[in-house]
Amino acid sequence: xxxxxxxxxxxxxxxxxxxxxxxxxxxxxxxxxxxxxxxxxxxxxxxxxxxxxxxxxxxxxxxxxxxxxxxxxxxxxxxxxxxxxxxxxxxxxxxxxxxxxxxxxxxxxxxxxxxxxxxxxxxxxxxxxxxxxxxxxxxxxxxxxxxxxxxxxxxxxxxxxxxxxxxxxxxxxxxxxxxxxxxxxxxxxxxxxxxxxxxxxxxxxxxxxxxxxxxxxxxxxxxxxxxxxxxxxxxxxxxxxxxxxxxxxxxxxxxxxxxxxxxxxxxxxxxxxxxxxxxxxxxxxxxxxxxxxxxxxxxxxxxx
Numbered sequence: 605x606x607x608x609x610x611x612x613x614x615x616x617x618x619x620x621x622x623x624x625x626x627x628x629x630x631x632x633x634x635x636x637x638x639x640x641x642x643x644x645x646x647x648x649x650x651x652x653x654x655x656x657x658x659x660x661x662x663x664x665x666x667x668x669x670x671x672x673x674x675x676x677x678x679x680x681x682x683x684x685x686x687x688x689x690x691x692x693x694x695x696x697x698x699x700x701x702x703x704x705x706x707x708x709x710x711x712x713x714x715x716x717x718x719x720x721x722x723x724x725x726x727x728x729x730x731x732x733x734x735x736x737x738x739x740x741x742x743x744x745x746x747x748x749x750x751x752x753x754x755x756x757x758x759x760x761x762x763x764x765x766x767x768x769x770x771x772x773x774x775x776x777x778x779x780x781x782x783x784x785x786x787x788x789x790x791x792x793x794x795x796x797x798x799x800x801x802x803x804x805x806x807x808x809x810x811x812x813x814x815x816x817x818x819x820x821x822x823x824x825x826x827x828x829x830x831x832x833x834x835x836x837x838x839x840x841x842x843x844x845x846x847x848x849x850x851x852x853x854x855x856x857x858x859x860x861x862x863x864x865x866x867x868x869x870x871x872x873x874x875x876x877x878x879x880x881x882x883x884x885x886x887x888x889x890x891x892x893x894x895x896x897x898x899x900x901x902x903x904x905x906x907x908x
Contacts, residue, residue, distance in 0.1 A: 621653035631697040633660040643697040660701040662694045666758060669708060671715050673764070676723040678731060685766045686723060686731075690715045690746065691758040699754025707753045711746065715760060718745045728767065735762050 625648055626632050632644040636656050644658075651657075673687035692711055694700050704710050722741050723731060731738065739760050747757040767775065 618653050622650055624649040624651050624658065629663060629665050631662050631664055631694070632658045633662070633697050633701045635659040640698060640702065660697065662697045662700050664694055666691055666693045667708070669712050669715075671712055671719070671763075673766075674716050674720065676720045678723055678728045679725060680727045682728045682771050683768050684723070684728065684731065684771070685764070685768075686719060686762060687764050688715065688719065688742075688760060688762045690760050692750075693756050693758060694754060695756045696754030699752060701754075704753040707750070707755050710753065711750060711755065711757070714746050714749055715742065718742050718749075719762075728771075731765055738762060 624632065624634070624644060626644050626646045628646045630646070634641045634644055634649075634651065634656055636652070640659075641656065669690045669692060671688040671690055673685045676684055676686050678684060690711055692707075694707075700707050719738075719742055722738055722745075726734065726738070739762060742760045743757050746760065750757055
């Protein structure tokens with residue numbers, strides 16, 4: 605019974621060494637007597653016991669490697685701590701086994717040195733604003749160097765960029781000064797715009813007043829012209845009527861009488877208002893004298 609058990613165990617051991625099952629997520633590197641034989645893809649494979657052995661197993665899925673924070677010096681001599689993530693994938697199991705001792709550790713170290721080198725080419729502000737370009741450069745450089753290792757660098761992401769405490773304090777002061785500067789500029793622009801608006805308003809007011817005064821003078825001139833035209837028309841009509849009346853019988857005497865009457869009336873008004881008498885005041889009584897003369901003349905004509 606004991607011997608049967610030993611035989612069964614020996615058979616199971618041989619079967620275990622004979623059969624190799626490779627899972628879907630990995631590849632296996634098989635060596636025969638210490639020499640590379642083949643890279644076994646996912647599936648069932650048979651080995652020669654005691655001659656073949658699985659030397660390496662590699663994950664074929666995308667792997668994420670954490671890049672520890674490291675101190676870098678930017679182009680403007682500012683010390684910052686930068687960490688990130690690198691995503692890699694094994695493309696060739698043989699190269700990943702024999703091209704490098706530990707491709708994960710090598711990828712992390714290469715990412716650190718490449719990142720330090722690229723950070724040194726940028727100013728502090730550029731490290732924040734140009735993260736995408738920085739990631740692309742690091743991926744390109746790492747992928748170029750890691751090609752002999754049989755791995756593919758898919759992408760790199762800068763996770764944190766942390767300046768030192770002194771730099772942060774200086775940046776806070778700088779931002780505060782910048783905010784004050786923008787506030788002062790805004791107030792100055794507002795005051796300038798206010799002055800411009802006020803002067804523009806005064807200018808427009810002066811223009812409106814001058815335009816109104818101009819229109820007023822035009823209207824007054826037009827009114828005076830119209831008045832003169834009306835008076836002239838009335839005067840012309842009156843003169844025409846006087847001329848017609850003068851052509852009538854006794855018209856000339858009537859006109860003379862009317863002129864004399866108007867002269868006497870106006871003379872009386874002047875004498876009433878004037879402080880200095882140039883002519884005797886009794887001349888205003890000439891009106892009654894002429895009225896009497898008219899009556900006498902009319903009576904004389906009636907007697908005839």
